[in-house]
Amino acid sequence: MVNTPIRVLTSGDTGVGKRTLTRRLLSALGHPTQIGVRFAEKRSENHYRFPTEGREFIVTDLPGSDLNLHNMATTALAGDLVIVVADARKGILWPTLRHAHIAAIFGIRSVILAVNQANLASCSEEVFRSIENNFIEKAKAFGFLSISCIPVSATSDENLTTVSEARAWYRGPSLLAALEEAQPRNNEEEQPFRILVSNVDTAQSDFRRYSGIVAAGNVRLGQKIIAPLSEKFGKIVRIVASGSDLTHACSGDSVTLTINKDLQANCGDLIVDGGLPIEVSDQLRATVLWLDDKALLPSRTYEINVAGQMTYAAISDLRYEINVDTMEHVAARTLEAGEIGVCNIALERPLVFDPFDQVRQTGSFELIDQYDKRIVGAGTITFGLRRATNITRQTFDIDKHARAALKNQKPCVLWFTGFSGAGKTTVANHLEAALHQLGRHTQLLDGDNIRHALNRDLGFTEADRVENIRRIAEVSKLSVEAGLIVIVSFISPFRSEREMARNLLSKGEFFEVFIDTPFEICEARDPKGLYNKARLGQITNFTGIDSPYEPPEEPEFRITTADMAPDAAADALISYLQERGKIW
Known part of the structure; x- marks a missing residue:
């Protein structure tokens, strides 16, 4: 028996007989061992290990629901072959193609299409060949190298373990015979050495563990x-x-390596073979499968996990979505759940990685919501962008502290957020006037004014709002570097983007100011007539009407303009800045 088991995934749309087919195949082989059941969204994945005379297999039976796309992606990372089940009466459905495409994206290069219900009179050779030709055309475009199509019956065991005589026109192998011909997709022992450091011991002066x-x-x-x-x-x-x-260790082993002190690494770093190349970059080209009900938004900050290395990341350029049915590259601003796209990813710090087609363990990643920590996307790295390695950050003798010292102040950002009509601009204007009277150097960045120039190419969709705040956050950072007190007056409806702006600055430089005016009062004020237009449907994506506002959970300062005059609010903020040592 071959020592290395073949890892097989079974997938297919709900109702095509996939689970029945898997169980009948396993039953026909005797008594396979069920080695695990994983429950997700009230459905379960069944894992089986079973031997045949020629091979050993580990079969993961994946639920057909789209709720389990992440499970399919992660299982495919370790898989060798995927069996995609289709119903002869329905043909190749879109979910069937998507499952096959996901398996290919995450490295599986062998696929078997099991066309179920072949025992029915309606499944003629003409019907089967039509399904076969359609699938082969698509599977080749996905990148599969080995493609087999087999007519089967989950109810009568036709072509499961032996070739049935009922389909004289079919001269190919049984499903079991096709499985026994499968090969592991690569030999992990031949891959370059990679280990993620989880603990560092520096107790010895000459060595580190x-x-x-x-x-x-x-x-x-x-x-x-x-x-x-x-x-x-x-x-x-x-x-x-x-x-x-030990004299050696291999993939999957938990080890402690004693290394001479010349090498320096921290927890969360990768240590790799010194003679085989690996890439380091803070910008990546990648293929991403979006998994979350909330759409992917370019410029929004997510957490990214690459082989255990964690940092913040944003989609800097969603280049295109892949149409699974036609494989066309379609222009896209966002990705919805289950959609696949090619994008550039900007990282907060450089990470170590391999292109996925070389080492899948260090060439795949997960995107994680930074608040509730759920996995929202998964993908594979194609390459690092060379522009990231061609640019070097310069340092200068004069920094923000020196610039601010000339102004007799400390730089910071006061980030005003709240509904339209809450009073952000009014309070911001009074605050800047008060600071100016005190001889302080300021810059006021107002949402409407910025949209007349720097951000005039942006609309008010959720994706455009995210990019709007990303740009102004970067401008705010540059203004802080100039030693200024920066007042930002933007609705900035999403917590994620306000947190992104905070993370751009040093600790103690960002103050979130919530202009906490009830929505009803803002709508009643309606100084620009925008609420009325939104109610009439003349304006779409209007915050509070048909676009959400996420109020701050723990703002540094809260102002209720319903019972506080703008001058009083400005005076309160002046006192706050004095208490924090920003002005004196």
Whole structure:
């Protein structure tokens, strides 16, 4: 028996007989061992291990619901082959194509289309060939290298373990025979060595101990390795696993490596083979499968996990969506749940990675909502963008503190947020006037004014609002670098973007000011007549009417203009800045 088991996924749309087919195949082989059941969204994935005379298989039976697309993506990362089940009476449905495409994106290169209900009189050779030709055309476009199509019956066991004589026109293998011909998609031991550091021990002066799980490849005594982020090389002098000394370790092993002190790495860093290249960049080209009910929004900040390395990330350029049915590249501003796109990703800091087609463990990623920590996207890295390595951040003798010292103040941002008509601009104007009278140097950035120039290309869709705030956050940061007190007056309806603006600045430089005026009062004021237009349908995507506002949860300062005059609000903010040592 071959030592390396073949990992098989079974997928297909709901109601095509996929689960029945899987169970009948397993039943026909005897008594497979069920090695796990994973429950998700009131559905379960069944995992089986079973041997045949020629091979050993691990089968994961995936639910057909779109609620489980993330499970399919993560399972495909470790899979060798996918069986896609279709109903002969329905043909190739869009969900069937999407499942196959997801499997291909995450590295599976062998696919079997099992056309179920072949025992029915309606499943003629002509019907089967039509389905077969349609699927092969699509599967080749997805990138599959091995494609088989087999007519089967989950109820009569036709073509499951042996070829049925009932379909004389079919001369191909049974489903079991096709499985036994499958090969593992790669040999993990031949991949370059990669390990994510989970613990660092620096107790010894001459050596450091790095613990973690080997993500890919083999490691051996005396091997030359490198920590790419520090660009420091080292040599392995000891390998320990479960208290025992080893001469080598392989993918999946939990080990402690003793390395001479020249190599420097931190928890969360990758250590890799010193003789095989790996990329380091803060910008990536990637393919992403969006999983969340809330649409992907370019410029919104998410967390990203690349082989255990965590940082913040944003989609800097959604280049196109892939139409699964036609494989056309379609212009897109966002991605909805289940949609697939190609994009550029900007990272807060450089990460270490491989292109996915070289090492899948360090070439795949997850996008995570930074607030509730749910996984909202998954994808694969194509390459690092060279523009990221061609640019070097410059440092100068004069910094923001020196510039601010000349102005007798400390730079900061007061970020006003609230509904239209809440009084943000009025209070901001009074505050700047008061600061000016005190001889302070300020800059007031107003939402309407900015949209006349820098952001005049943006509308009011959710995606455009995110980009609107990203740009003004970067302008605010530049103004802080100039030593100014910056007053930002934008509705800025989303917490994620306000938090992004905060994270651009140093601790203690960002103050969120919530102009907490009830929506009813804002609508009653309606100084620009916008609420009335929104109610009449003349304006769409208007905050509070047909676009959401997410109020601050813990703002640094709260102003209720319903019972506080603008001058009083400005005086309160002046006192607040004095208490925080920004002015004196």
